[in-house]
Amino acid sequence: MTEDDVLAALVGAWELVRWSTVDADGVETLPFGADATGLIVYTEDGHMSCHLSAADRPHFGAPTSHGVSDEDLGRAMRTYSGYFGTFSIDVDAGVVTHHVRGAWYPDFALVDQPRRYSFDADRLVLEAESVNGRVQVVWQRRRVRAG
Numbered sequence: 003m004t005e006d007d008v009l010a011a012l013v014g015a016w017e018l019v020r021w022s023t024v025d026a027d028g029v030e031t032l033p034f035g036a037d038a039t040g041l042i043v044y045t046e047d048g049h050m051s052c053h054l055s056a057a058d059r060p061h062f063g064a065p066t067s068h069g070v071s072d073e074d075l076g077r078a079m080r081t082y083s084g085y086f087g088t089f090s091i092d093v094d095a096g097v098v099t100h101h102v103r104g105a106w107y108p109d110f111a112l113v114d115q116p117r118r119y120s121f122d123a124d125r126l127v128l129e130a131e132s133v134n135g136r137v138q139v140v141w142q143r144r145r146v147r148a149g
């Protein structure tokens with residue numbers, strides 16, 4: 003595939019199918035559970051946004067985060083991950099790199115986030131090594147309904 007081919011394949015919205023991490027001992031975990039939800043979007047002009055969330059997060063009953071305790075906000079932060087920025091493609095390496103400009107966790111924006119990519123029909127698989135082990139995130143292409 004050429005860079006244009008990979009770009010054309012990436013562009014659009016993708017819904018989370020599965021997010022897993024395998025540690026050095028081969029133990030697999032699902033960081034936000036089997037029913038986690040998420041969306042990643044790539045645009046033709048090189049922007050991206052990624053959001054992952056545990057299902058059934060508790061609500062605070064407040065219209066904004068003002069007035070919610072730091073302790074409650076801290077717990078909520080552990081069940082959500084999100085960031086946005088731009089991306090670049092290295093076809094030879096099979097890597098898409100997310101150049102994070104802003105994130106739920108500020109330090110996430112300090113380092114580029116390279117992801118090995120592969121396609122399987124309407125699925126996108128992104129993999130990376132992390133301090134917790136090998137991360138694999140499987141996405142399903144989201145089809146926009148007409149009308």
